[in-house]
Amino acid sequence: MKPIKLGSSFSLVASVLARNVHAQCQGAEVITRDIAIVGGGATGTYAAINLKDQGKSIIVIEKRGALGGHTSTYHDPTTGTPINYGLQLYHDDEVSRSFFALLNITVSGGTFPISKIPLYIDFTDGSPVLNYSIPPLNEDYFQALHKYPYLENGLELPDPVPEELLLTWAEYMEQFNLTDDAIATYSRPAVPGDLTKILALYVFNNLNTVMLEEELEGKIIVNANGDLAEPYSNALAELGSDVLLNSVVTDGQRGSKPADGVRLCVSTPEGSKRVIAKQLVFSAPPVLENLEPFGLDERETNIISQFEGGFYYTGVVTNLGLPTNYSYVNRGQKTQSHVASLPGVVMFNPTNVEGTYYYWYTSLSDLTKEQVETETRDTLKLLQKTVAGADANAEPQFVAYKSHTPLHPTASADAIRKGIYRDIYSLQGYRNTWYTGSLLVTGSSQLWNITSQLLPRIIAASEQ
Structure with a gap:
Protein backbone atom coordinates (compact mmCIF):
# COMPACT_ATOMS: atom_id res chain seq x y z
CA MET A 1 0.00 0.00 0.00
CA THR A 71 -14.47 45.16 -0.30
CA SER A 72 -16.91 46.22 -3.03
CA THR A 73 -15.83 47.69 -6.36
CA TYR A 74 -17.99 48.70 -9.32
CA HIS A 75 -16.40 49.54 -12.67
CA ASP A 76 -18.04 52.35 -14.59
CA PRO A 77 -19.00 50.83 -17.95
CA THR A 78 -18.13 53.95 -19.95
CA THR A 79 -14.73 54.87 -18.46
CA GLY A 80 -13.73 51.68 -16.67
CA THR A 81 -13.07 53.74 -13.55
CA PRO A 82 -13.15 51.63 -10.37
CA ILE A 83 -15.65 52.85 -7.77
CA ASN A 84 -15.06 51.47 -4.29
CA TYR A 85 -18.35 51.50 -2.42
CA GLY A 86 -17.48 49.31 0.57
CA LEU A 87 -13.96 49.38 1.97
CA GLN A 88 -12.33 52.75 1.22
CA LEU A 89 -8.66 52.36 2.19
CA TYR A 90 -5.99 50.14 3.76
CA HIS A 91 -3.93 50.88 6.86
CA ASP A 92 -0.23 51.39 6.19
CA ASP A 93 1.50 48.79 8.33
CA GLU A 94 3.76 45.78 7.93
CA VAL A 95 1.01 43.17 7.84
CA SER A 96 -0.77 44.99 4.99
CA ARG A 97 2.39 45.52 2.97
CA SER A 98 3.50 41.90 3.44
CA PHE A 99 0.12 40.61 2.27
CA PHE A 100 0.17 42.84 -0.79
CA ALA A 101 3.72 41.71 -1.58
CA LEU A 102 2.53 38.08 -1.65
CA LEU A 103 -0.12 39.16 -4.16
CA ASN A 104 2.24 41.26 -6.32
CA ILE A 105 0.26 44.40 -5.56
CA THR A 106 1.91 47.78 -6.05
CA VAL A 107 0.84 50.20 -3.33
CA SER A 108 1.22 53.90 -2.81
CA GLY A 109 0.32 56.43 -0.18
CA GLY A 110 -3.36 57.22 -0.13
CA THR A 111 -5.84 59.73 1.17
CA PHE A 112 -9.40 59.57 2.37
CA PRO A 113 -11.89 59.07 -0.46
CA ILE A 114 -12.97 61.94 -2.65
CA SER A 115 -15.49 64.24 -1.03
CA LYS A 116 -17.02 67.60 -1.80
CA ILE A 117 -18.66 70.34 0.21
CA PRO A 118 -20.91 68.45 2.62
CA LEU A 119 -24.55 69.37 2.92
CA TYR A 120 -25.91 68.14 6.25
CA ILE A 121 -29.57 67.31 5.82
CA ASP A 122 -32.20 65.52 7.86
CA PHE A 123 -33.12 62.73 5.44
CA THR A 124 -36.47 62.18 7.17
CA ASP A 125 -37.89 65.52 5.97
CA GLY A 126 -35.20 67.01 3.69
CA SER A 127 -34.52 70.02 5.94
CA PRO A 128 -30.95 71.39 6.16
CA VAL A 129 -29.13 71.06 9.49
CA LEU A 130 -27.60 74.52 9.78
CA ASN A 131 -24.46 75.57 11.63
CA TYR A 132 -23.28 71.97 11.88
CA SER A 133 -19.70 70.82 11.51
CA ILE A 134 -17.66 67.85 12.70
CA PRO A 135 -14.95 68.90 15.17
CA PRO A 136 -11.72 66.96 15.69
CA LEU A 137 -11.51 64.58 18.64
CA ASN A 138 -10.24 66.07 21.87
CA GLU A 139 -7.28 64.77 23.85
CA ASP A 140 -9.77 63.51 26.43
CA TYR A 141 -10.91 60.80 24.01
CA PHE A 142 -7.34 59.60 23.39
CA GLN A 143 -6.67 59.41 27.11
CA ALA A 144 -9.83 57.39 27.63
CA LEU A 145 -8.99 55.04 24.74
CA HIS A 146 -5.52 54.34 26.09
CA LYS A 147 -7.00 53.13 29.38
CA TYR A 148 -8.22 50.00 27.56
CA PRO A 149 -5.37 48.66 25.37
CA TYR A 150 -7.07 45.24 25.19
CA LEU A 151 -9.78 46.76 22.99
CA GLU A 152 -7.36 47.81 20.26
CA ASN A 153 -6.75 44.50 18.46
CA GLY A 154 -9.46 42.23 19.71
CA LEU A 155 -11.68 41.79 22.72
CA GLU A 156 -9.60 39.77 25.19
CA LEU A 157 -11.22 41.44 28.18
CA PRO A 158 -10.14 41.43 31.81
CA ASP A 159 -12.26 39.69 34.42
CA PRO A 160 -14.22 41.46 35.67
CA VAL A 161 -14.89 43.74 32.72
CA PRO A 162 -14.76 47.40 33.84
CA GLU A 163 -18.35 48.41 34.35
CA GLU A 164 -17.88 51.75 32.63
CA LEU A 165 -17.25 49.92 29.34
CA LEU A 166 -20.74 48.45 29.60
CA LEU A 167 -22.38 51.86 29.74
CA THR A 168 -23.93 53.18 26.57
CA TRP A 169 -21.64 55.64 24.82
CA ALA A 170 -23.96 58.49 25.78
CA GLU A 171 -23.76 57.45 29.45
CA TYR A 172 -19.98 57.02 29.27
CA MET A 173 -19.45 60.49 27.80
CA GLU A 174 -21.63 62.02 30.48
CA GLN A 175 -19.90 60.20 33.34
CA PHE A 176 -16.37 60.95 32.14
CA ASN A 177 -17.00 64.47 30.81
CA LEU A 178 -16.42 63.61 27.15
CA THR A 179 -19.56 65.27 25.84
CA ASP A 180 -17.47 67.71 23.78
CA ASP A 181 -16.52 64.67 21.68
CA ALA A 182 -20.12 63.62 21.06
CA ILE A 183 -20.45 64.97 17.53
CA ALA A 184 -17.01 63.67 16.53
CA THR A 185 -17.70 60.15 17.78
CA TYR A 186 -21.27 60.05 16.49
CA SER A 187 -20.23 61.11 12.99
CA ARG A 188 -18.57 57.83 11.96
CA PRO A 189 -20.41 56.53 8.90
CA ALA A 190 -19.50 52.82 8.80
CA VAL A 191 -21.02 51.77 12.12
CA PRO A 192 -24.29 49.82 12.18
CA GLY A 193 -26.95 50.32 14.80
CA ASP A 194 -28.05 53.19 17.01
CA LEU A 195 -24.92 55.14 17.94
CA THR A 196 -26.59 56.64 21.00
CA LYS A 197 -27.18 53.17 22.45
CA ILE A 198 -23.98 51.39 21.43
CA LEU A 199 -21.83 50.27 24.38
CA ALA A 200 -18.68 52.27 25.16
CA LEU A 201 -16.66 49.07 24.71
CA TYR A 202 -17.62 48.91 21.04
CA VAL A 203 -16.87 52.59 20.43
CA PHE A 204 -13.30 52.15 21.66
CA ASN A 205 -12.93 48.83 19.81
CA ASN A 206 -13.99 50.50 16.55
CA LEU A 207 -12.67 54.04 16.87
CA ASN A 208 -9.24 52.76 17.86
CA THR A 209 -5.62 53.76 17.35
CA VAL A 210 -5.45 52.22 13.86
CA MET A 211 -8.46 54.19 12.65
CA LEU A 212 -7.18 57.37 14.26
CA GLU A 213 -3.75 56.94 12.68
CA GLU A 214 -5.45 56.71 9.30
CA GLU A 215 -7.53 59.80 9.93
CA LEU A 216 -5.08 62.02 11.80
CA GLU A 217 -1.66 60.86 10.57
CA GLY A 218 -2.54 59.74 7.06
CA LYS A 219 -1.21 56.20 7.56
CA ILE A 220 -3.05 55.01 4.47
CA ILE A 221 -2.06 52.94 1.47
CA VAL A 222 -4.02 52.00 -1.62
CA ASN A 223 -3.16 49.85 -4.60
CA ALA A 224 -1.84 52.00 -7.38
CA ASN A 225 -4.71 51.49 -9.83
CA GLY A 226 -7.33 52.56 -7.28
CA ASP A 227 -9.24 49.28 -7.47
CA LEU A 228 -9.36 48.08 -3.87
CA GLU A 308 -26.62 39.62 16.76
CA GLY A 309 -27.09 42.80 14.76
CA GLY A 310 -24.91 44.65 12.31
CA PHE A 311 -27.37 45.49 9.53
CA TYR A 312 -25.45 47.41 6.87
CA TYR A 313 -25.76 47.85 3.10
CA THR A 314 -23.91 49.72 0.37
CA GLY A 315 -24.54 50.61 -3.26
CA VAL A 316 -23.83 52.83 -6.24
CA VAL A 317 -26.43 55.14 -7.79
CA THR A 318 -26.43 57.51 -10.76
CA ASN A 319 -28.80 60.21 -12.01
CA LEU A 320 -29.55 61.40 -8.48
CA GLY A 321 -31.14 64.63 -9.72
CA LEU A 322 -29.02 66.56 -7.19
CA PRO A 323 -26.26 69.12 -7.81
CA THR A 324 -22.99 67.20 -8.22
CA ASN A 325 -20.78 69.69 -6.37
CA TYR A 326 -21.85 68.40 -2.93
CA SER A 327 -21.72 65.39 -0.66
CA TYR A 328 -25.04 64.69 1.07
CA VAL A 329 -24.85 63.59 4.70
CA ASN A 330 -27.74 62.45 6.90
CA ARG A 331 -28.00 64.27 10.23
CA GLY A 332 -31.00 64.50 12.53
CA GLN A 333 -32.61 67.90 12.94
CA LYS A 334 -33.80 67.29 16.51
CA THR A 335 -31.93 64.15 17.59
CA GLN A 336 -29.17 63.89 20.20
CA SER A 337 -26.02 65.46 18.74
CA HIS A 338 -27.82 65.40 15.37
CA VAL A 339 -27.44 61.61 15.05
CA ALA A 340 -29.24 60.33 11.95
CA SER A 341 -32.52 58.50 12.46
CA LEU A 342 -32.69 54.76 11.71
CA PRO A 343 -33.25 53.02 9.42
CA GLY A 344 -31.90 55.14 6.63
CA VAL A 345 -29.18 56.23 4.24
CA VAL A 346 -26.01 57.37 6.01
CA MET A 347 -24.73 59.50 3.13
CA PHE A 348 -24.37 59.92 -0.62
CA ASN A 349 -20.71 60.45 -1.48
CA PRO A 350 -19.37 61.44 -4.92
CA THR A 351 -16.91 59.33 -6.89
CA ASN A 352 -14.35 59.93 -9.61
CA VAL A 353 -17.14 59.53 -12.15
CA GLU A 354 -19.13 62.74 -12.36
CA GLY A 355 -22.72 62.25 -11.27
CA THR A 356 -22.12 58.78 -9.82
CA TYR A 357 -22.36 58.41 -6.04
CA TYR A 358 -21.96 55.56 -3.58
CA TYR A 359 -24.23 55.33 -0.56
CA TRP A 360 -24.25 53.48 2.76
CA TYR A 361 -27.43 52.41 4.52
CA THR A 362 -27.89 51.18 8.10
CA SER A 363 -30.86 49.57 9.79
CA LEU A 364 -32.08 47.92 12.99
CA SER A 365 -33.31 44.81 11.18
CA ASP A 366 -32.36 42.80 8.12
CA LEU A 367 -33.60 44.17 4.79
CA THR A 368 -33.72 42.91 1.24
CA LYS A 369 -32.03 44.58 -1.72
CA GLU A 370 -35.42 45.77 -2.93
CA GLN A 371 -36.23 47.34 0.43
CA VAL A 372 -32.89 49.15 0.67
CA GLU A 373 -33.04 50.49 -2.88
CA THR A 374 -36.69 51.52 -2.53
CA GLU A 375 -35.97 53.42 0.69
CA THR A 376 -32.88 54.99 -0.86
CA ARG A 377 -34.85 56.08 -3.92
CA ASP A 378 -37.54 57.60 -1.68
CA THR A 379 -34.83 59.55 0.15
CA LEU A 380 -33.45 60.90 -3.13
CA LYS A 381 -36.90 61.90 -4.34
CA LEU A 382 -37.37 63.79 -1.05
CA LEU A 383 -34.02 65.56 -1.44
CA GLN A 384 -34.93 66.50 -5.01
CA LYS A 385 -37.79 68.52 -3.55
CA THR A 386 -35.76 70.36 -0.92
CA VAL A 387 -32.22 70.84 -2.28
CA ALA A 388 -31.74 74.00 -4.34
CA GLY A 389 -30.97 73.30 -7.98
CA ALA A 390 -32.26 69.70 -7.89
CA ASP A 391 -34.19 68.08 -10.72
CA ALA A 392 -37.40 66.55 -9.33
CA ASN A 393 -37.98 64.65 -12.58
CA ALA A 394 -34.73 62.69 -12.46
CA GLU A 395 -35.13 58.97 -11.83
CA PRO A 396 -32.22 57.46 -9.82
CA GLN A 397 -30.53 54.45 -11.39
CA PHE A 398 -29.09 51.82 -9.06
CA VAL A 399 -26.11 50.09 -10.63
CA ALA A 400 -24.44 48.18 -7.75
CA TYR A 401 -25.43 46.80 -4.36
CA LYS A 402 -24.02 44.68 -1.55
CA SER A 403 -25.30 43.57 1.83
CA HIS A 404 -22.65 43.67 4.55
CA THR A 405 -24.99 42.16 7.11
CA PRO A 406 -24.04 41.05 9.71
CA LEU A 407 -21.28 43.64 10.15
CA HIS A 408 -19.50 43.41 13.52
CA PRO A 409 -22.27 41.61 15.49
CA THR A 410 -22.40 42.59 19.15
Missing part, protein backbone atom coordinates in the same frame (compact mmCIF):
# COMPACT_ATOMS: atom_id res chain seq x y z
CA LYS A 2 1.48 3.35 -1.01
CA PRO A 3 2.01 6.04 1.67
CA ILE A 4 -0.53 8.87 1.64
CA LYS A 5 0.74 12.45 1.89
CA LEU A 6 -1.87 13.63 4.38
CA GLY A 7 -0.96 10.96 6.94
CA SER A 8 -2.32 7.44 7.22
CA SER A 9 -4.44 7.97 10.34
CA PHE A 10 -6.15 11.01 8.86
CA SER A 11 -6.62 9.27 5.52
CA LEU A 12 -8.22 6.29 7.22
CA VAL A 13 -10.64 8.56 9.06
CA ALA A 14 -11.25 10.53 5.86
CA SER A 15 -12.24 7.40 4.00
CA VAL A 16 -14.76 6.61 6.71
CA LEU A 17 -16.09 10.18 6.67
CA ALA A 18 -16.42 10.14 2.91
CA ARG A 19 -18.82 7.21 3.22
CA ASN A 20 -20.90 8.96 5.87
CA VAL A 21 -22.07 12.29 4.49
CA HIS A 22 -25.35 13.99 3.78
CA ALA A 23 -27.42 12.20 1.14
CA GLN A 24 -27.08 15.23 -1.14
CA CYS A 25 -23.35 14.50 -1.42
CA GLN A 26 -23.51 10.77 -2.08
CA GLY A 27 -21.41 10.07 -5.14
CA ALA A 28 -20.08 13.62 -5.30
CA GLU A 29 -16.47 14.53 -6.02
CA VAL A 30 -14.31 14.35 -2.87
CA ILE A 31 -11.90 17.21 -2.15
CA THR A 32 -9.31 16.38 0.53
CA ARG A 33 -7.30 19.21 2.04
CA ASP A 34 -5.34 20.14 5.15
CA ILE A 35 -7.61 23.10 5.89
CA ALA A 36 -11.06 24.16 4.70
CA ILE A 37 -11.84 27.88 4.88
CA VAL A 38 -15.45 29.04 4.91
CA GLY A 39 -15.71 32.66 3.80
CA GLY A 40 -13.52 34.42 1.26
CA GLY A 41 -13.50 37.91 2.75
CA ALA A 42 -10.48 39.72 4.15
CA THR A 43 -9.60 37.10 6.74
CA GLY A 44 -10.49 34.03 4.70
CA THR A 45 -8.43 35.20 1.74
CA TYR A 46 -5.52 36.21 3.96
CA ALA A 47 -5.57 32.81 5.67
CA ALA A 48 -5.73 30.97 2.34
CA ILE A 49 -2.82 32.83 0.73
CA ASN A 50 -0.60 32.55 3.80
CA LEU A 51 -1.41 28.90 4.50
CA LYS A 52 -0.68 28.01 0.90
CA ASP A 53 2.56 30.01 1.10
CA GLN A 54 3.51 27.82 4.07
CA GLY A 55 2.87 24.61 2.18
CA LYS A 56 -0.62 23.74 3.39
CA SER A 57 -3.33 22.52 1.05
CA ILE A 58 -6.53 24.55 1.35
CA ILE A 59 -10.00 24.97 -0.09
CA VAL A 60 -11.99 28.21 0.21
CA ILE A 61 -15.79 28.09 0.16
CA GLU A 62 -17.32 31.47 -0.68
CA LYS A 63 -21.03 32.11 -1.16
CA ARG A 64 -20.56 35.12 -3.44
CA GLY A 65 -19.15 35.25 -6.93
CA ALA A 66 -15.88 36.90 -5.89
CA LEU A 67 -13.47 37.09 -2.99
CA GLY A 68 -13.20 40.25 -0.91
CA GLY A 69 -16.02 40.35 1.64
CA HIS A 70 -16.63 43.98 2.60
CA ALA A 229 -10.70 44.72 -5.01
CA GLU A 230 -7.47 44.01 -6.93
CA PRO A 231 -5.83 42.10 -4.03
CA TYR A 232 -8.75 39.71 -4.04
CA SER A 233 -8.83 39.21 -7.80
CA ASN A 234 -5.09 38.51 -7.65
CA ALA A 235 -5.69 36.10 -4.77
CA LEU A 236 -8.35 34.31 -6.78
CA ALA A 237 -5.93 33.92 -9.69
CA GLU A 238 -3.30 32.59 -7.30
CA LEU A 239 -5.63 30.12 -5.58
CA GLY A 240 -7.37 28.97 -8.76
CA SER A 241 -9.36 25.76 -8.31
CA ASP A 242 -8.77 25.92 -4.55
CA VAL A 243 -11.67 28.40 -4.40
CA LEU A 244 -15.32 27.37 -4.74
CA LEU A 245 -17.30 30.52 -5.58
CA ASN A 246 -21.09 30.82 -5.40
CA SER A 247 -20.92 27.88 -3.04
CA VAL A 248 -22.38 27.15 0.39
CA VAL A 249 -21.99 24.44 2.99
CA THR A 250 -25.26 22.53 3.31
CA ASP A 251 -24.14 19.99 5.89
CA GLY A 252 -21.10 19.67 8.13
CA GLN A 253 -19.72 17.30 10.72
CA ARG A 254 -16.70 18.03 12.88
CA GLY A 255 -14.86 15.57 15.07
CA SER A 256 -13.74 16.14 18.65
CA LYS A 257 -10.12 15.03 18.05
CA PRO A 258 -7.65 16.26 15.42
CA ALA A 259 -7.59 12.83 13.80
CA ASP A 260 -11.36 13.04 13.29
CA GLY A 261 -11.07 16.06 11.04
CA VAL A 262 -13.97 17.85 9.37
CA ARG A 263 -16.35 16.81 6.61
CA LEU A 264 -18.55 19.16 4.65
CA CYS A 265 -21.17 18.83 1.96
CA VAL A 266 -20.90 21.85 -0.35
CA SER A 267 -23.40 23.01 -2.95
CA THR A 268 -21.56 24.54 -5.94
CA PRO A 269 -22.65 25.67 -9.42
CA GLU A 270 -21.09 22.45 -10.74
CA GLY A 271 -23.02 20.26 -8.31
CA SER A 272 -22.40 19.01 -4.80
CA LYS A 273 -18.89 18.30 -3.56
CA ARG A 274 -17.60 16.55 -0.45
CA VAL A 275 -14.82 18.30 1.42
CA ILE A 276 -12.67 16.32 3.85
CA ALA A 277 -10.22 18.43 5.86
CA LYS A 278 -8.14 18.25 9.01
CA GLN A 279 -9.14 21.70 10.27
CA LEU A 280 -11.84 24.26 9.53
CA VAL A 281 -11.32 28.03 9.49
CA PHE A 282 -14.63 29.88 9.75
CA SER A 283 -14.09 33.46 8.61
CA ALA A 284 -17.69 34.37 7.83
CA PRO A 285 -19.62 36.18 10.59
CA PRO A 286 -20.15 33.58 13.39
CA VAL A 287 -23.89 33.93 13.86
CA LEU A 288 -26.37 31.07 14.18
CA GLU A 289 -27.77 31.51 10.67
CA ASN A 290 -24.32 31.03 9.12
CA LEU A 291 -23.29 28.16 11.38
CA GLU A 292 -26.52 26.17 11.31
CA PRO A 293 -25.25 23.60 8.75
CA PHE A 294 -22.17 22.78 10.84
CA GLY A 295 -23.93 20.81 13.57
CA LEU A 296 -23.31 23.07 16.55
CA ASP A 297 -23.35 21.38 19.93
CA GLU A 298 -24.94 22.90 23.03
CA ARG A 299 -21.78 24.71 24.12
CA GLU A 300 -21.28 26.33 20.71
CA THR A 301 -24.94 27.23 20.37
CA ASN A 302 -25.08 28.89 23.79
CA ILE A 303 -22.11 31.09 22.89
CA ILE A 304 -22.85 31.91 19.26
CA SER A 305 -26.53 32.67 19.90
CA GLN A 306 -25.61 35.71 22.02
CA PHE A 307 -24.30 37.70 19.04
CA ALA A 411 -23.47 41.11 22.49
CA SER A 412 -25.42 42.61 25.37
CA ALA A 413 -23.81 44.20 28.39
CA ASP A 414 -25.00 41.32 30.55
CA ALA A 415 -23.51 38.72 28.21
CA ILE A 416 -20.20 40.59 28.19
CA ARG A 417 -20.28 40.85 31.97
CA LYS A 418 -20.72 37.08 32.17
CA GLY A 419 -17.72 36.43 29.90
CA ILE A 420 -19.07 35.95 26.40
CA TYR A 421 -15.79 37.06 24.80
CA ARG A 422 -13.78 34.74 27.05
CA ASP A 423 -16.12 32.00 25.86
CA ILE A 424 -15.71 32.87 22.17
CA TYR A 425 -11.92 32.77 22.50
CA SER A 426 -12.25 29.38 24.23
CA LEU A 427 -13.85 27.99 21.07
CA GLN A 428 -10.62 28.37 19.10
CA GLY A 429 -9.66 24.87 17.98
CA TYR A 430 -12.71 23.27 19.57
CA ARG A 431 -14.04 20.51 17.30
CA ASN A 432 -11.23 21.31 14.84
CA THR A 433 -12.73 24.76 14.15
CA TRP A 434 -11.13 28.21 14.25
CA TYR A 435 -12.89 31.57 14.09
CA THR A 436 -11.52 34.76 12.61
CA GLY A 437 -13.28 37.80 11.20
CA SER A 438 -15.02 41.01 12.11
CA LEU A 439 -16.52 39.77 15.37
CA LEU A 440 -13.46 41.07 17.25
CA VAL A 441 -12.06 43.89 15.08
CA THR A 442 -13.22 45.77 11.98
CA GLY A 443 -10.33 47.19 9.93
CA SER A 444 -8.67 45.04 7.26
CA SER A 445 -5.15 45.29 8.68
CA GLN A 446 -6.44 44.36 12.13
CA LEU A 447 -8.34 41.43 10.65
CA TRP A 448 -5.15 40.27 8.95
CA ASN A 449 -3.18 40.82 12.14
CA ILE A 450 -5.38 38.65 14.37
CA THR A 451 -5.50 36.01 11.64
CA SER A 452 -1.70 35.97 11.35
CA GLN A 453 -1.48 35.32 15.08
CA LEU A 454 -3.90 32.42 14.78
CA LEU A 455 -2.27 30.70 11.79
CA PRO A 456 0.58 28.95 13.69
CA ARG A 457 -1.98 27.27 15.95
CA ILE A 458 -4.09 26.19 12.96
CA ILE A 459 -1.02 24.77 11.21
CA ALA A 460 0.08 22.91 14.34
CA ALA A 461 -3.40 21.40 14.74
CA SER A 462 -3.40 20.28 11.10
CA GLU A 463 -0.14 18.42 11.67
CA GLN A 464 -1.29 16.34 14.62
